[in-house]
Amino acid sequence: MNSRLTRPPSSDPTRQIAFDVLVAVSEKRRALEDALDSADPADSQVLSRDRAAAHRLAATVLRRMGTLDAAVESFLKKAPPERVRLALLMGAAQLLLLDTPAHAAVGTIVSLVRNNKLEPFAGLVNAVLRRVAQAGTAALDGLDQARLDVPAWLWSSWGSDARRIAEALGGEAPLDLSLAPGAAVPEGGVVLPTGSVRLPAGTRVAALPGFEQGAFWVQDAAASLPARLLAARPGELIADLCAAPGGKTAQLAHSGARVVAVERDAQRLRRLRENVARLGLAVELVQADATEWRPAQPLDAVLLDAPCSATGTARRHPDVLRLRRAADPGGLSETQDRLIEAAARMLRPGGRLVYAVCSMQPEEGPQRAAAAARFGLRPDPFTEAELADVPEARTAEGWLRTHPGLWPERGGMDGFFAARFIRD
Numbered sequence: 001m002n003s004r005l006t007r008p009p010s011s012d013p014t015r016q017i018a019f020d021v022l023v024a025v026s027e028k029r030r031a032l033e034d035a036l037d038s039a040d041p042a043d044s045q046v047l048s049r050d051r052a053a054a055h056r057l058a059a060t061v062l063r064r065m066g067t068l069d070a071a072v073e074s075f076l077k078k079a080p081p082e083r084v085r086l087a088l089l090m091g092a093a094q095l096l097l098l099d100t101p102a103h104a105a106v107g108t109i110v111s112l113v114r115n116n117k118l119e120p121f122a123g124l125v126n127a128v129l130r131r132v133a134q135a136g137t138a139a140l141d142g143l144d145q146a147r148l149d150v151p152a153w154l155w156s157s158w159g160s161d162a163r164r165i166a167e168a169l170g171g172e173a174p175l176d177l178s179l180a181p182g183a184a185v186p187e188g189g190v191v192l193p194t195g196s197v198r199l200p201a202g203t204r205v206a207a208l209p210g211f212e213q214g215a216f217w218v219q220d221a222a223a224s225l226p227a228r229l230l231a232a233r234p235g236e237l238i239a240d241l242c243a244a245p246g247g248k249t250a251q252l253a254h255s256g257a258r259v260v261a262v263e264r265d266a267q268r269l270r271r272l273r274e275n276v277a278r279l280g281l282a283v284e285l286v287q288a289d290a291t292e293w294r295p296a297q298p299l300d301a302v303l304l305d306a307p308c309s310a311t312g313t314a315r316r317h318p319d320v321l322r323l324r325r326a327a328d329p330g331g332l333s334e335t336q337d338r339l340i341e342a343a344a345r346m347l348r349p350g351g352r353l354v355y356a357v358c359s360m361q362p363e364e365g366p367q368r369a370a371a372a373a374r375f376g377l378r379p380d381p382f383t384e385a386e387l388a389d390v391p392e393a394r395t396a397e398g399w400l401r402t403h404p405g406l407w408p409e410r411g412g413m414d415g416f417f418a419a420r421f422i423r424d
């Protein structure tokens with residue numbers, strides 16, 4: 001990405017940023033948002049509109065990579081170098097998925113290739129993209145797009161839900177908000193059965209009236225369920241472990257509980273602090289490793305939103321589909337167990353723990369819940385009444401398991417797992 005700083009400002013910042021971001025994800029294995037944040041910091045000419053368009057283009061390539069690869073491959077004799085491939089996928093995404101006129105899509109990607117020291121491939125890129133443009137959406141005929149866009153290991157890990165999940169991952173996620181008690185529903189928002197408010201994908205949250213005043217915060221409908229299922233009561237002493245950016249902290253604080261939010265990462269803690277301040281909440285913030293931190297007195301309840309592979313957020317963060325490896329979810333089990341054990345020690349006898357992950361991987365969800373008995377934790381399944389607004393998310397064991405394929409008519413939801421326990 002540093003080479004970006006030595007180039008003259010691009011006449012096509014949207015595609016240049018999208019390309020830089022895709023290169024960073026592919027070659028440096030950086031997350032999409034991080035790569036976007038550091039793309040072109042010195043270029044004040046870049047408008048937020050260009051950045052938003054670059055984000056959309058890069059995210060589309062990451063989300064639909066298998067399909068785009070298959071569409072382009074049929075016009076290639078051999079695999080091109082990685083950066084040329086990424087440029088081709090950008091062109092194909094514009095032509096086949098984003099309705100960019102053919103002359104604009106082909107010409108701009110050929111210029112992009114020339115401006116990025118890939119001049120020898122300009123002819124090839126021009127020829128392939130012209131053929132993709134000629135074929136139009138017929139280039140997608142016969143492709144099992146949902147299957148192609150999800151890596152095989154993820155597909156098989158999702159069992160019989162795989163197709164529904166993969167189909168839901170193909171589109172952009174809406175913007176979901178959690179409202180402070182008594183706050184008005186922002187214009188255009190639809191109230192979901194769970195109480196979250198849904199606005200169309202691409203809505204700029206900071207521009208909505210009430211944002212500065214702390215009337216709401218961004219939180220996927222599924223992400224709002226674990227804190228609700230902890231059923232915090234006024235005056236209870238509760239720790240929110242692994243708390244930033246603070247969506248669940250806000251829910252707990254609004255319930256009237258005394259909340260300590262524990263976050264290890266300094267930068268993320270700053271974001272948590274800003275969010276808590278904007279929302280006007282009284283929360284004790286602690287920078288600490290939750291496996292080592294101990295409360296001053298035993299707690300009534302703990303919410304543990306553990307670090308995980310985050311495959312449940314792939315709609316919003318399609319880089320997850322490209323960056324995660326099959327070994328990743330199992331690799332975090334030990335950390336997740338250590339956090340569960342630490343949480344169990346913080347509780348008074350009879351105290352409650354909700355363990356949650358934004359993951360759809362069995363190693364991080366049901367398998368961790370099954371292991372929790374080792375730490376003196378007794379399962380306390382969610383009742384049908386507690387999940388009456390999303391009955392399809394209640395598992396046979398009484399745990400919560402959501403995925404993007406649920407609520408297809410409403411625009412889906414993120415993947416989450418949650419289980420509740422009582423300390424013996």
Ligand SMILES: C[S@@+](CC[C@H](N)C(=O)[O-])C[C@H]1O[C@@H](n2cnc3c(N)ncnc32)[C@H](O)[C@@H]1O
Nearest residue numbers: 242243244245246247248264265289290305307
């Ligand atoms: C899934 S995110 C939490 C999202 C948050 N609960 C919310 O609802 O907005 C996980 C967070 O855990 C933090 N984290 C990871 N390991 C930790 C540890 N051992 N102690 C404290 N925080 C940790 C990460 O920095 C990250 O901010």
